[in-house]
Amino acid sequence: QKKKQKQVTLRLKETFDQLVRSHFRPYQGILCCGHLRTRLQLHPNPITSFIPTLTNNVEDPSLFPSMLSIIGFLPAVRVVGLPATSIHVVLPDPLSQSDTLTHPQGGTQSLRRVNPFCYMLFEALNRESACAVVRLDGAGWYAVVQPHSEKKNVALVLSVLPRNSFVPGIGPMSCLIRGKEPNLLLQMHQKLEDASSEFIEHHHFSLSKEGLEVQLKKVCEYASDPEKFDLLLDKCEHFRHLAFLHLCPQLLLSVANVVKHVMKQYENKGENGQHIIAFLTKLISKLKELNLDQPLVVD
Structure with a gap:
C-alpha cells in the first residue's frame, strides 16, 4: 500500500512539474x-x-x-x-x-x-x-x-x-x-x-588610449610568463566586461592579437611549449566571443 501511494505521489509530482514547465516558463x-x-x-x-x-x-x-x-x-x-x-x-x-x-x-x-x-x-x-x-x-x-x-x-x-x-x-x-x-x-x-x-x-576600466595601452602591455607581460596565466585570465575577463559594456568587440580582437603575438615565443619550447600554445589558442578563441553568459574558463 505504501509503495503504491509513493508511486501515485511521484506521478502527481511529475505531472505538476510538467504543467509548470509547459505553462509557467x-x-x-x-x-x-x-x-x-x-x-x-x-x-x-x-x-x-x-x-x-x-x-x-x-x-x-x-x-x-x-x-x-x-x-x-x-x-x-x-x-x-x-x-x-x-x-x-x-x-x-x-x-x-x-x-x-x-x-x-x-x-x-x-x-x-x-x-x-x-x-x-x-x-x-x-x-x-x-x-x-x-x-x-x-x-x-x-x-x-x-x-x-x-x-x-x-x-x-x-x-x-x-x-x-x-x-x-x-x-x-x-x-x-x-x-x-x-x-x-x-x-x-x-x-x-x-x-x-x-x-x-x-573595475579599473578605461577607454582612454593611454589607459588601454597600459592594460594591453599587462596582457603581453602575463602571457609571456606561464606562472602569471591566472593574472592573464583575470585581465582578459576585465576586457570582456569592458567590451560588453561599450559594445566594442574590436577591443577583444586587439587583446586576442596581443596574445597571438606572444604565443609565437613558445613555438620552439618542446612539449611544454605545445601545451602552452594549446592553452593560449583556446583563450584566443574565447576572447573572440563577445558573450558573458559563462565566465572565462580555459582548460
Whole structure:
C-alpha cells in the first residue's frame, strides 16, 4: 500500500512539474538603454499575467516585446499613485555574469546579485529618485522601472501602466515620445552615464588610449610568463566586461592579437611549449566571443 501511494505521489509530482514547465516558463528578454543592455527575467511572467489585458486574446502572447527599451526617465514622484496593470520583479538572467550589489544605505552587502547594467540602473534611479519609462508597443502601453529596497534586499521592479495612462503635471504618457517634455526625458541620461563611469573606474576600466595601452602591455607581460596565466585570465575577463559594456568587440580582437603575438615565443619550447600554445589558442578563441553568459574558463 505504501509503495503504491509513493508511486501515485511521484506521478502527481511529475505531472505538476510538467504543467509548470509547459505553462509557467519564466519570461526572458532584454532590457536596453542606448548602448547598454542586459538579459533579464520578469517574475511573474507578464505573458500569463498581462497579455490577456493587452491583446484580449490569451492565445496570442507574442505582442509582449522581448526587447524592453528605455525611452526616457521621470521623477519618481510623477508616477506615485498611478495604478498598475501588473507588477513584476526584474531578475538577472541566471546565465548572465553577476556582481554583488551593495545596499545603498551602506555597510552590509545585499544577498541580491545583479549584472553590471542592473547595478548602474538601480544606483542611478535610486540616487536621483527617478523611474525609467519603457514603451511596450505602439498602442499606448507603457511600463516604468523603479528601484525597490526592503531591509537588505534590493531589486528593480517593472510596473505595467494602464493603457493611455495620464501622468499628473505632464499629461498622457504618449506625449513623452513626441518630445513635449524633453528635459524630463533627457535629464537622467547624464546621470546614468556618470554611474556607468563610476562602475568602470571601480573595475579599473578605461577607454582612454593611454589607459588601454597600459592594460594591453599587462596582457603581453602575463602571457609571456606561464606562472602569471591566472593574472592573464583575470585581465582578459576585465576586457570582456569592458567590451560588453561599450559594445566594442574590436577591443577583444586587439587583446586576442596581443596574445597571438606572444604565443609565437613558445613555438620552439618542446612539449611544454605545445601545451602552452594549446592553452593560449583556446583563450584566443574565447576572447573572440563577445558573450558573458559563462565566465572565462580555459582548460
